[in-house]
Amino acid sequence: MSELLRVEGLKKYFKTPKGQLHAVDGVSFSIEKGKTLGVVGESGCGKSTLGRCIIHLLDTTDGKIFFEGKDITNIRKEDLKESRKDMQMIFQDPFSSINPRMTVKSIIMEPMVIHNMYGGDKAKQEEKVLEIMDTVGLARRLADSYPHELDGGRRQRIGIARALALEPKFIVCDEPVSALDVSIQAQILNLMQDLQEERGLTYIFITHDMSVVKHISDDICVMYLGTLVEKCPADKLFEKQFHPYTEALLSAIPVAKVGARRERILLKGEITSPINPEPGCRFAPRCLRAKPECFRKQPELKELEPEHFVACHLY
C-alpha cells in the first residue's frame, strides 16, 4: 500500500495574552491510501487544530506535511488552490457549516464553479450536482431548497456532497456525526464507509466518540493536550492499551449493555492548561502512575509491539 499523507513533527502554537498556547505539539503519523485514521481525544487536545493545519486552514508553526510524497507545508497560494482539489474537509456543525443564504444546488456547485470544472459548462456542472446528490442520498427535489428547511442529517449530507464535488482523494472529517442523533449518525457513518469503498477515499476521522472511531478507523491516534500518546491499529487499541490516559479514556465509556460495566479508572482533576505547558509528559499531573521522570522529560513515541506506538516513560 502506498502512503498518501505523512505528517512529521507538526506544531501549531497560538499567541495568547497569557503566553504561547501549544495546540499541537510535535505530532507525527502517516496514512495509507484508502485507509481511515481516527484521531481521538477530549476537547482541547488539539485534534481539530491538527486537522485544520493539514488542510491548510491554519498555518503550521513547525513540522512538515507531505501529500503523495510532495512537501506541501509551505505551499504557494496558487498551488494551494490546485491542491484543494485533492484534499477536502467535512465539518462538525451541520447548522453553521453551510451558508444559510444559498440553495442546496448552489452550495454543492460552488466548488465546481471556483475550479472551473467541466470547462465551466453550467449544464454539465448541474448534472454533476444532481449525481452527487444521488450519491449522498439527497432527493433531487431538494436541489432548490434552502438549508434551514432541512434537518441536521440532510444538512450533513450537503456538507459531504460539497466535499465530494471536487472529487478529492483525501478528506479530513472533523466530528462529522457528533451533532447528530444516533439513528441519523449511523446513516451518515454508513454513507461515509460506502463512499470510501466506491471512491477509494482516505479519511482522517476526528472525534471524541470512542465507539464511532473504533467502528470506522483502521488506525487510531489518541491525543492528549497537543501530543500523540498512543497510536495503533483500531482493533488492537481496544484489546490492549499501554498509555495510562488511553486506559482511563476507554474505561470511561459507558457501554450499552446490562452489567457490562468495566472497572473504571477515574482520573484526578481535569485537563491542564495548554498555555506555556510545563516540561515533561503532558498527562503527568493527572496520571495515577506518574514517576518523577515524567515531570522532567517529554516521552518519545516508542514502538512497543509491532505497529503499536506509545509515548510513556513507564515502558
Added chain:
Amino acid sequence: MENILEIKDLTIQYRADNRIVEAVNQLNLTLGKGESLGLVGETGAGKTTTALGIMGLIPDPPGIVTGGEIIFEGEDLLKQNKKRMRSIRGKKISMIFQDPMTSLNPVMTVGSQIAESIRIHERCSKAEAATKATEMLELVGIPGERYGEYPHQFSGGMKQRVVIAIALSCNPELLLADEPTTALDVTIQAQVLDLIVKLKKEKQTSMILITHDLGIVAEVCDKVAIMYAGEIVEYGSLEQIYNHTCHPYTKGLFGSIPDLDSHVKRLSPIPGLMPDPADLPAGCSFCPRCTCACERCESENPQMIEVETGHFVKCFQIGKEEEHV
C-alpha cells in the same frame, strides 16, 4: 414498592401559527421511591418537555398541558397553584440542566448560589445556609475554600458539580436530570456519573435521567422508558429492555450504536427521519420508518401491552408473534 410519581395520560401541546405540535402525547409513567428511570429518545422526542411538565415549567404560551395527571406524593401537580408549585420546585423536585455553562449565574459566587437555593426553601440564617452550602460543595467533590469563587473560575465538569450541589441542596425527593453529562468530556462524564450514582444511593433520591445515550442509562438506571414522537414506545426494567428488546424502534437504536466489543462492518440504522410532531401519522407514529409495519399499523395507534411482568411495548407486531422474545 411505593410510587413517588405517577404520570397518567399526560398530553402537552405547543401552539404556534395555527399549528398544534403534540410534544407529549398520552404519556403514562410510574416511578417508585428510590428508583431511577432512564428516559431515552432522540432530539424532539419530547423528553425535556415531559420533565418541564413535571416541574410545571412549560413555557406558556406557546405550551399548554391539555390533559392528564401528574401525581407526585399523592397530589396532582397540575392542579397546584403557582405558589405551591414554587415551594415544591427545588425543595421536593429539582432539575439538573444540560448546559452547566448557562445554568449558573455568572455574577454570583458559586457558594452563594447554593446558599440561595437553601434559603429559599428552608428557614435558616445566612450563616447556617453558608455552612450547609460549603458542606454541599464538599459533598460533590469541590474543596470548601472555593465557596467564594465565580462560575468562570470553574471548568465545565466542576460547574456541573455545582449545579448538582444546588439541585441536591434541599434533599429533594425527585431529581430530574436532563442530559447532565452531554456537554462534558468522557473522562469528566465518568466522574460526574459516578458522583450522581453515589449521591443518589446516599440520599435515596428518585431520579429521572433524560439522555440519548443508552450506555449512560445502562450504568445508572434501574428502569428504562424509550420515547418516540411524544409517546413511550417501550418501558421496562433495564434488563428487559436491553436483553429482551421488543419494539422495532428500540432495536433500531441499539443497531445504530457501534459496538466496542465486536466488530460489525456496517451499522444497521433506522431508515428515514422522525415525523413532524405537528403532522403525526394516523396510526403508529413509528410506522413510516418501521421495517415490519403492516396495514393495521398505518391506520390504528397501538396500545401498550405487557409482554412480561413490568415490560410494556406499544406495537402490534409483538402481540401477534406472542412470545416473540
Added chain:
Amino acid sequence: MQKAHAETGKTVKTGFWRDAWHRLCKNKGAMLGLFLLLALILCALFAGVLAPYPYDLQDYSHTFEGPSALHLLGTDNFGRDILSRIIYGARISLLVGFSSIITAIIVGGLLGAISGFYGGRVDNALMRAMDILMSIPGMLMAISLAAAMGPGLANMVIAIAIADIPGYARVVRSSVLTIKDQEYIEAAQCIGASDSRIILRHIIPNCIAPIIVQATLGMAGAILSASSLSFLGLGIQPPTPEWGSMLSAARQYIMNYPHMCIFPGVAIMITIFALNMLGDGLRDALDPRLKN
C-alpha cells in the same frame, strides 16, 4: 418546522427573503410604516402634479393665512402655500435621507468589512479612527462640517454621512466578526474560494440584515439632522423648501401663527414615525431566531 415539508415531499419553496417578507407582512405597524413611506416617496416624485401652487409663488395679499379651502394648510410670511412647500420639501428631505444613508453605508460598510475580515493592525487603526469620530456628538460634527464646507445640499449630505459612518462601520464589523467564525467560511476556504469571493458571496449576504435595519432607523435620524441643519441655516438655502428650514423660518411667528410651525413639524414626525415602524418591523422580520 419546514423539515416536515421536505420529509413529506411537499417542499415549500421559501427563500430567506421571502420568509422575511411574509413575516414583515404580518406586522401591522411595519406595513403602516411602509405605506406611509411609499406615500411620501410618491408625493416627492410627483410634487409638480400634486402641489396646488409652485413652492416659491409669493402672494403678499395672503400672508400668514390659516388653513382655508384655497390654501389647505395656510400660507407663510411671504404668502406661499404651505402644503405645496411641504410636498416639494419631501423631495429634499427624502433625498438627503436616502443619499446620506447610502453614502454612509457604502463607506462605513466597506471600512467595517475590511476591519472585521482582516483584523489585526488594520482593524485597530480603522476602529480607533472610528472611535475618535464617534466620540464627537453626531449633530455637533455635522454642524461643524457644514459650517466649514459652507451651506448647500451636497455638503449637508456629506456632513450627515460622515457623522453616521462610524455607526455602520461598527455594525458591519461586528457581524463580519461573527460570520467569519462560522464553519461555512472555513468550508469556502477549503474549496478554494478567494478572499473577494468569500466577502461577496458568503459574508455580505449574511450581514445585510443588520445593515438594513440600521439604515431604516438611521434614515429617520438623517432627516432629522437635515432638518436641524437647515433650521440652523446651514442646510438648504431659501427659497428651496425643506421641512427643517420651514420650521426655522416659522420660529419667529410661532406665537401668532402656529400653523406655520405645526405642519412642517407634523410632516417630519410622520416620516420619522413611518421609518421607525418599518425599521422595527424589519428588525423582527430579519431576525432568524424569530422564525415562524
